[in-house]
Amino acid sequence: QVQLVESGGGLVQPGGSLRLSCAASGSIFGLYAMGWYRQAPGKQRELVATITNGGSTNYAGSVKGRFTISRDNAKNTVYLQMNSLKPEDTAVYYCNAARIGSDIWGQGTQVTVSS
Numbered sequence: 001q002v003q004l005v006e007s008g009g010g011l012v013q014p015g016g017s018l019r020l021s022c023a024a025s026g027s028i029f030g031l032y033a034m035g036w037y038r039q040a041p042g043k044q045r046e047l048v049a050t051i052t053n054g055g056s057t058n059y060a061g062s063v064k065g066r067f068t069i070s071r072d073n074a075k076n077t078v079y080l081q082m083n084s085l086k087p088e089d090t091a092v093y094y095c096n097a098a099r100i101g102s103d104i105w106g107q108g109t110q111v112t113v114s115s
Helices: none
Strands: 004-007 010-012 018-024 033-039 046-051 057-059 067-072 077-082 091-099 102-105 109-113
Touching: 004 091, 018 033, 018 091, 018 109, 033 067, 033 077, 046 067, 046 077, 057 067
Parallel strands: 010 109
Antiparallel strands: 004 018, 018 077, 033 046, 033 091, 046 057, 067 077, 091 102, 091 109
16 A cells, blocks of 8 residues: 655745645555645645656646646655646645546645735
8 A cells, every 4th residue: 555745835925936745655656646635724626747657747727837747666655746837826735646446645734925
């Protein structure tokens, strides 16, 4: 069973950058598709970006061109590089690992974009 721990959140000014990391325990990390989701106060959780175990990526329209998801299977880690941050990017960001029969979530990390 994979367990996920996110890090890298914090307070940043509009236009700034942050990099989130999600470290996974377990030796089968490479078999999982990984994703980042976010949930703002009063809103439903939404997809931000996903990356398959083969490296194919998918992004929400609102972050395309600003955010980049990547993974390092040797380090059991997935990253989310966030550039040109906007106040509307403020949310708790969650890491997800998915494969058939398994759907695992991290505890979340807060990202706040404010001047």
